[in-house]
Amino acid sequence: MRLARGPRWASALALLAVCVAIAYPLTKNDPYWYTVLTTAVAYGVLALSLDILWGYTGILNLAPVISFGVGAYAWAIVGSHIGGSAGTWVALCAAVLLPALLSGVVALVSFWAGVQEIYFALVTLAVGLVLAQVATVWTPVTGGSNGYLSIPFPTFGFAGANVGFGTANSFYFFALGVALVTFLACVWLVRGRLGAVLMAIRESDRRAQTLGYSVLRYRVLASAISGALGGVAGMLYAPTTGIVDPSVFSITLSVQVFAWVAVGGQGTLLGPLIAAVLISVGQQTLSGSSAIAYLLVIAGLFLAIVLFLPGGLASLRMIVKHLRFRHILPRRLTPRRPEAPHGDPGLEP
């Protein structure tokens, strides 16, 4: 099965990168590397969450960290209050359903009120800031700005035996399994009818509406799915770092999620996943001024992609194609989304 559009060599290269990433901690057997890679895997799932929403449905949620943060807090708070196997299941449900519900409600209220594009982006930004402030002041529940500690690892009871993932090593494999299942579920979703409708809405919501699809319903559905994915990412993140503090709602993290998806190529799933894993491994292993410089380079790369490669790095192959036929670098690649003829007259120079 081909997991992504694009040339086979790109998929093969990506697969190789994933294999190296999986195998690397095995050669080291160092908890530090397991922690770094588990965090990277959690960020990979977070990139999938934004890709479903932004890449496939064309909804710009400026705070993709909302569901991530809510998922992380839900897992930490619910899981530490109810222990054991039952606690794992309840916390898992909370970490997935709460962000899904929140994202769905925000989308439902906004789109139902006719709020779109810029306004929806700003509503999500404001919701993210409200959550960060609530997490800061609601100290009895969230631990305030010091963060929530004592986060449980998942344990599952099977016929009397308890399967726990209580160490950095075992939780890494748990996270890998969850990420793989999540990724395959996303691929299955976007390859099916739902994916086709979401992409139709991205290309032209009016056309999709005219064809009889409830744009509102599908946008809310896409937001809820994206929220659930973000919740899964938060649930994987919380036990790995062992602390959840208001910085899970930070705008800097939001920009990074956009950078991962843009670098990997929005609307490709595999690209954002790999970009998130690789970029965030770099981010975590650097410190001090080199970490700042690294983030600066990532921001510059993101900016360059928005300017010159609207399809992400994956669309570089279009340049290769153009080169083959035109022998010159095209000044600007045509965006994958064609301009709507009824477009805003704006200030087209």
Added chain:
Amino acid sequence: MNGTDVLNLVVTSVFTVQIALGLTIIFGVMRVINMAHGDFFMLGAFTMVTVSNSGLPVWVGIVLAPIVVGALGAAVERGIVRRLYGRRDLSTLLATFALSIAFEQLVDLIWGPQSFTVRAPINGTVTVIGATYPTYRLVAAGVAVLVIAAVALLIYRTAFGIRIRATMQDGETAAALGTNTHAITSSAFGLGTALAGLAGALMAPFVGVNYAMGLAQTVQSFLVVITGGMGSIGGTVGGGILIGGGQSALSVPLSGTVAEILVLLLAIFVMLLRPGGIFSRGQARTA
């Protein structure tokens, strides 16, 4: 609420209006959501820090900041934002989002993460409405009021202002009637960012100056512009007084964080119920 609180409220409102006015001009003329607006404010404050550290008189920084920041803003419009006008997928928003992080990391790299203080050019206090208050803050707020008035005159009483307003209403027709809309867009971006930069320089002596200070201003300005109605200058003044003053007033009986939550919730409800701004009668959205 005592006299000091009232004066704080006035000073906060004035600067909130000034920063948001820059964002309104940029949005109104170019329909560009400038996510890096607060970072231009931050760069204005750092211009002040640099001037102050190099031993020059502090007021030189106040003069220099709007020039440096405005020139940078015009350059950003030419180099980045202009390339994205034709696209409908909110690319400008994403590009300025990336730019915002780039500015912050660059400043963090050069100046470091610590907070800087700048000496005020005027020392001493005055007693107004029963409160002893630093003279410089009142002078700075006075300068800001004069600048806001000058910008309003520029936009409503000069030929340049007519061209700006014409481009705001309908860029294509303005261009057809002989306005160089390219020059207008980059000077409007420069003017908008210069307002933020000047506010940063004026406020530097009484706020903590650090690389992350811009974000709060970006958000605050958006709240003002949303509440006042996007692209409306009168609405921005009203929205700035409501948001800046409201947050300042609420943080006296409540905590600053709770005040911020309430103001954010107000802005969310305004966006949902009155997308044209709180002073509108439910008019059509501009974007």
